[in-house]
Amino acid sequence: MKEICPGKNIFRMKSLTVFVLLFLFFSIQNVLAQENKICIVETREYPGRDPVMWDGLYAASDGKVYSALINEGESAHFYVYDPKADKNILLCDMADFLGERGKGIRSTGKIHNKPVEDNDGNIYFCSMNNGSGPNNFDYTSWKGGHWMKYDPKANKMEDMGLVDQGIGCYPLAIDKNRNFLYGIGFTGYFYRFDLKSRVTKNFGRVSNWDICRDIFCDDEGNVFMSFPTAQVIKYDVRKERIYDTPLLTPYDPSIFPTQLRNPMIDRTNIWRAVEWDPIDKVAYGVTCGSGSILFRLDPHDGPDGKVTQLVKMCDSKFLEGDPKAIPYSTLAFAVDSRNKKVYFAPSARGFSIQSYEETYGSREGHHLIMYDIKSDKRVDLGIMQTADGRKIFGCEAASVAADGTVYICGQAEVKDRKAATRMIGDTPTALQLIIYKPE
Amino acid sequence: MVTNRTKTTITLSIIIGILISTSYGYSQDWAKPVIINQQRVDLRDLGYPMVNEIPVNSTAITSLITARDGVIYGGTSGDESYLFLFDPKINKVRHLGKIPGHTGIHHSLVEDKDGNIYIGTGKNQFEEVALTKWGEGDDKFDITLWKDIKKHYSTYQGGHLYCYRPVKSNQNVKLADMNCEVEDLGMPLANNSIYALTINPNGDEIYGLTYPDGHFFVYSTTLKKFTDVGEVDRRKVYHGPERQWRTLPRALICDDSGRVFTSGTDGILVYYDPKTKKIVPTELIVPGDYYYLQFFNDYTAVEYFAKDPCGIIYGGTTDGYLFSFDPKAMQLNNIGKVRESRRLRCLAVGKDGKVYLMAGEISTTRPCQFYSYSPDPGKFETLGLLIADRSPYYYWRGQQFDCMTTGLDGTIYLGESERKSHLFLYIP
Numbered sequence: 100m101k102e103i104c105p106g107k108n109i110f111r112m113k114s115l116t117v118f119v120l121l122f123l124f125f126s127i128q129n130v131l132a133q134e135n136k137i138c139i140v141e142t143r144e145y146p147g148r149d150p151v152m153w154d155g156l157y158a159a160s161d162g163k164v165y166s167a168l169i170n171e172g173e174s175a176h177f178y179v180y181d182p183k184a185d186k187n188i189l190l191c192d193m194a195d196f197l198g199e200r201g202k203g204i205r206s207t208g209k210i211h212n213k214p215v216e217d218n219d220g221n222i223y224f225c226s227m228n229n230g231s232g233p234n235n236f237d238y239t240s241w242k243g244g245h246w247m248k249y250d251p252k253a254n255k256m257e258d259m260g261l262v263d264q265g266i267g268c269y270p271l272a273i274d275k276n277r278n279f280l281y282g283i284g285f286t287g288y289f290y291r292f293d294l295k296s297r298v299t300k301n302f303g304r305v306s307n308w309d310i311c312r313d314i315f316c317d318d319e320g321n322v323f324m325s326f327p328t329a330q331v332i333k334y335d336v337r338k339e340r341i342y343d344t345p346l347l348t349p350y351d352p353s354i355f356p357t358q359l360r361n362p363m364i365d366r367t368n369i370w371r372a373v374e375w376d377p378i379d380k381v382a383y384g385v386t387c388g389s390g391s392i393l394f395r396l397d398p399h400d401g402p403d404g405k406v407t408q409l410v411k412m413c414d415s416k417f418l419e420g421d422p423k424a425i426p427y428s429t430l431a432f433a434v435d436s437r438n439k440k441v442y443f444a445p446s447a448r449g450f451s452i453q454s455y456e457e458t459y460g461s462r463e464g465h466h467l468i469m470y471d472i473k474s475d476k477r478v479d480l481g482i483m484q485t486a487d488g489r490k491i492f493g494c495e496a497a498s499v500a501a502d503g504t505v506y507i508c509g510q511a512e513v514k515d516r517k518a519a520t521r522m523i524g525d526t527p528t529a530l531q532l533i534i535y536k537p538e
Numbered sequence: 539m540v541t542n543r544t545k546t547t548i549t550l551s552i553i554i555g556i557l558i559s560t561s562y563g564y565s566q567d568w569a570k571p572v573i574i575n576q577q578r579v580d581l582r583d584l585g586y587p588m589v590n591e592i593p594v595n596s597t598a599i600t601s602l603i604t605a606r607d608g609v610i611y612g613g614t615s616g617d618e619s620y621l622f623l624f625d626p627k628i629n630k631v632r633h634l635g636k637i638p639g640h641t642g643i644h645h646s647l648v649e650d651k652d653g654n655i656y657i658g659t660g661k662n663q664f665e666e667v668a669l670t671k672w673g674e675g676d677d678k679f680d681i682t683l684w685k686d687i688k689k690h691y692s693t694y695q696g697g698h699l700y701c702y703r704p705v706k707s708n709q710n711v712k713l714a715d716m717n718c719e720v721e722d723l724g725m726p727l728a729n730n731s732i733y734a735l736t737i738n739p740n741g742d743e744i745y746g747l748t749y750p751d752g753h754f755f756v757y758s759t760t761l762k763k764f765t766d767v768g769e770v771d772r773r774k775v776y777h778g779p780e781r782q783w784r785t786l787p788r789a790l791i792c793d794d795s796g797r798v799f800t801s802g803t804d805g806i807l808v809y810y811d812p813k814t815k816k817i818v819p820t821e822l823i824v825p826g827d828y829y830y831l832q833f834f835n836d837y838t839a840v841e842y843f844a845k846d847p848c849g850i851i852y853g854g855t856t857d858g859y860l861f862s863f864d865p866k867a868m869q870l871n872n873i874g875k876v877r878e879s880r881r882l883r884c885l886a887v888g889k890d891g892k893v894y895l896m897a898g899e900i901s902t903t904r905p906c907q908f909y910s911y912s913p914d915p916g917k918f919e920t921l922g923l924l925i926a927d928r929s930p931y932y933y934w935r936g937q938q939f940d941c942m943t944t945g946l947d948g949t950i951y952l953g954e955s956e957r958k959s960h961l962f963l964y965i966p
Contacts, residue, residue: 263903264901265902265903266902284902285903286905303595303956303958304956304957305957307933307934307935308935327933328930341594341595342595343958356930362930363930364929364930368930
């Protein structure tokens with residue numbers, strides 16, 4: 100016969116309730132603490148007034164940081180930040196350099212790739228227009244994107260020639276051993292530029308309408324790209340052909356697409372950013388849709404390589420909330436291969452079922468997320484903010500310097516309204532170089 | 539109480555909201571479809587995905603025909619050439635195997651009176667030809683270019699004519715590395731691709747053109763014998779827009795009486811007379827773009843042909859012009875050009891009487907666009923980019939096309955010609 104002891108049970112129930120409440124309280128506190136944690140950053144202004152940029156940030160081996168900023172309908176601008184001088188300097192007004200000013204023609208209003216560096220320290224990037232207009236100018240008046248070289252030793256910018264008539268490249272990669280640049284043009288074709296012979300070759304179409312924004316070249320010279328839906332395709336350097344691979348990046352189709360008015364297979368169905376880790380000989384990337392999932396792509400694991408899903412890199416508030424609302428990823432993604440860390444500044448915007456929304460312009464606090472490769476842990480470093488209390492908003496590019504300093508480009512609050520390129524609510528903001536120095 | 543000021547504010551907010559949502563809502567779709575009824579555009583993969591598709595780099599569709607039983611046959615160019623079919627009954631593409639040793643099937647599929655399919659093979663026309671900077675001795679540039687083209691073909695034995703028998707082979711499933719079940723009928727001209735084919739109304743005599751030498755040949759299906767009739771064009775011109783191609787006609791068509799039409803020297807419309815077995819020039823010139831202020835002796839060529847049920851022939855030229863031709867009256871009518879870009883790549887006459895055409899050069903920035911022409915009252919309609927949107931299952935924008943055919947039900951089939959291509963369908 101069972102002993103009936105109601106008082107003891109009531110005591111047990113009370114204890115359990117208290118435990119659960121305490122657990123919930125501390126969990127919520129922990130989440131709130133994470134959400135409210137401040138990540139102190141520094142900012143450096145640019146001398147120009149470019150309102151947007153995507154992906155065009157690179158911390159070079161000599162410590163200098165190159166930024167490609169965009170003034171659509173006018174000109175893209177290429178800047179360099181020298182940590183010693185602690186100043187951003189304009190290196191090139193692209194429309195001026197390419198002789199496009201004062202001719203009534205469409206101009207190089209955009210640079211949409213992370214610059215790359217060769218073994219001699221030369222910096223390369225690719226110019227483009229790709230929708231930056233002026234859209235009331237004859238489309239055919241734009242000559243096309245140029246393969247660009249900057250020699251920091253000689254302080255010389257060089258136009259190495261057209262990519263293609265009326266075409267500039269979104270992503271850019273370099274094969275340092277063979278001296279090839281690779282890019283994907285506005286209409287989805289894959290180009291190789293031979294730095295020695297200065298010849299461009301088109302290897303065919305590799306992208307759907309919403310172009311793959313980042314590609315990488317592995318240690319063998321193969322180039323990897325993302326193709327919807329979540330497929331990985333590969334340029335085989337030995338065969339000089341592009342093939343489908345059986346590799347798939349992580350994919351969650353239940354996340355909201357870019358827009359719901361006319362949802363279609365677009366950037367949310369491919370990876371957003373990817374970077375090769377030359378030390379471990381693997382790539383790290385983040386999906387565009389699907390909740391910003393970090394993955395590792397090891398091209399040497401097995402006959403076709405292997406993709407491993409790691410963690411979600413979205414803003415922490417989305418981890419607990421409705422996963423559907425996770426916005427698509429930004430391009431503010433960078434790998435610190437020496438210190439084994441991956442950094443990502445995700446979008447903090449919400450999702451509107453009625454309209455398309457961009458990362459820029461969101462008034463939410465923007466966090467910096469770090470993934471520690473060694474411990475396989477995601478760390479929310481907190482809301483980015485300067486020591487004098489200025490807020491950081493949407494970010495669209497990142498790169499890690501050799502000393503581990505993380506450089507990001509994004510919208511920063513400015514005190515002087517005249518210096519603002521955009522108002523976010525009542526807050527004047529401008530694109531600035533954001534500097535995070537890990538402890 | 540709602541004041542007038544509040545009402546105005548609300549109204550303005552709504553208007554601004556609509557404007558903002560409209561502009562942002564469509565800002566992502568930067569190539570807008572023109573065809574309003576988008577459900578009328580669709581595509582098919584060239585096989586069952588990831589299992590037995592025609593491999594990428596071998597999928598550029600460069601030949602299409604509609605067989606009398608309604609099955610669509612296609613041929614591809616690339617690393618290897620494949621034959622495939624689209625059977626409307628199963629609503630799928632199945633490939634029928636590759637044709638080893640050949641990399642192109644360019645405008646070269648015909649059906650004979652017994653339902654057999656004849657395939658003319660060659661080299662992949664899109665393959666890059668290595669152009670030399672310095673000729674031999676003091677060769678002029680045109681001589682150097684011709685030698686480069688000839689050199690490109692010198693290692694290629696030559697295109698063959700093959701016979702595929704659907705009754706025997708259509709039911710056999712092929713994996714990607716399996717060969718097509720064809721009978722080799724031989725080679726019309728060494729070191730030449732077969733560039734275009736057509737067949738007479740009786741379905742027993744096949745006519746072909748070769749590239750780069752531009753010979754016209756005849757193959758009798760009963761005698762199983764080739765006859766080389768000679769060159770269709772006595773000059774070597776490079777009218778473009780492709781810089782590495784000799785300008786030669788890329789299509790042939792038989793009228794109802796059995797005469798075989800194409801273009802020849804100086805862009806003149808010529809025909810092969812099966813009675814005299816000779817090529818006869820007409821006094822008609824196919825329309826092209828010429829700059830009369832300049833010195834030139836190059837000219838356009840026919841790119842594609844289609845015939846309407848009344849026997850009127852429609853043709854497209856390498857300069858992008860559409861023309862109609864009445865072979866009984868021997869009258870040619872220059873209908874005009876739909877866009878600035880050159881090349882009218884392919885066309886087909888629909889069951890609705892309209893002529894559907896794909897115009898545009900091999901350009902990454904100004905790709906092919908789709909148009910229709912209504913003979914009565916004589917007007918073009920822009921149909922824009924062909925976009926197949928079945929998101930989230932598939933979505934693709936067609937940018938390059940090189941062949942077209944009309945299905946028995948009026949569906950227009952279009953062969954995409956890219957690294958990874960699809961069979962497009964447009965239901966008028």
